Amino acid sequence: MRQTSKPGPGYYLSFLLIGPLTYLAHELGHWAGGEAVGVDMWMTLNKAGAVDDSMPGRLEAIIIAASGPVVTLVIAVIAWQLATTRRSFIAYGVLYFQLMFRLVAGGITLAGNHPNDEAAVGVMLGIGAYPLTIAMSLLLLALTWDTARRLRPGLLANFAGYALSSLVITVFVFADSLMRGADIRLL
Template sequence: MKKARLFGLQFYITLFIAGVVTTLAHELGHWAVGKLFGFEMSFRLNGVSTLSPVIPFSRAMFDLGGPAVTVLQGVVAYAVLKRTQSQLAFAFLYQAAFMRVVASLVSLYFLNDEARLSLYFGLPAWTLPALVSGLLVVLAWAGSKRIGTTWKDQLLCYLVASVTVAAVVGTDMVLFR
């Protein structure tokens, strides 16, 4: 007997929205830490920057703000998913994992938050990106197993998450550059 589709169109729309919210929450984490340290900040859809000089410790804390929010989102979403098998929780977990994996891959060209933190702590650049991405991917994999996603579900999630990243980055480039 053929397995029924787990997710419908409404889920994929929710997944897209979860991706946008995940990106904004991540950037808000950077912004909040920058404000906490008293810096004048610039906020965009896909980036936050300080408009004043930053010492290395403050820069490290600023870099930590975004990933900390994203990891917290992933852990909380997994905990909710584990208890409720919520598709909404899975959407936020999946997008947290996807975002950090993509950001880690971007580090091949421009060091991401976790890569800069690794260097700040005297570690090889790929240490924290691998740990953060790995943790979130393991949680997303466990969540996927828990709710019984199929390879087709995973493929569609990947495609929607990819479109989300392209939409956020593209919109940011059009509006702010």
């Protein structure tokens, strides 16, 4: 059966809340992963890492790097479940943002500029930068595609999701660079 309803204004406005909250949840995942294994951590809007005098071992570094993507994947799976079972366009927006978030990070890795979290884990595991980066992106794409096929949000909703996700990601990266330049950290 075809979905006849389309996303309303709440779908579009929700990206302005979804993006920042799930972005922070991803970074908080890194921070919490490090703290859970006994590494003193710091966090900004777009980065989390070990405090200078707290040097993590190889296993701890893998856990820290993987914790953010694991949080993102959990958010995506919950959003996929809600979107497909409750036909929620807002949950679709949450899922869509997770895809965009990891695609941008993966694109930066593929461009060779800076390894994203998945690439860092892959390198530490000895499988290279690309397998986990591509696998995460393909998994999120599959969940998003499945949901879009079921909900049929329309081209406008997807283009708007792309534009709003891009805006949130750009603002976060820019604000983070300003905050780090001023040596401001969230944690």
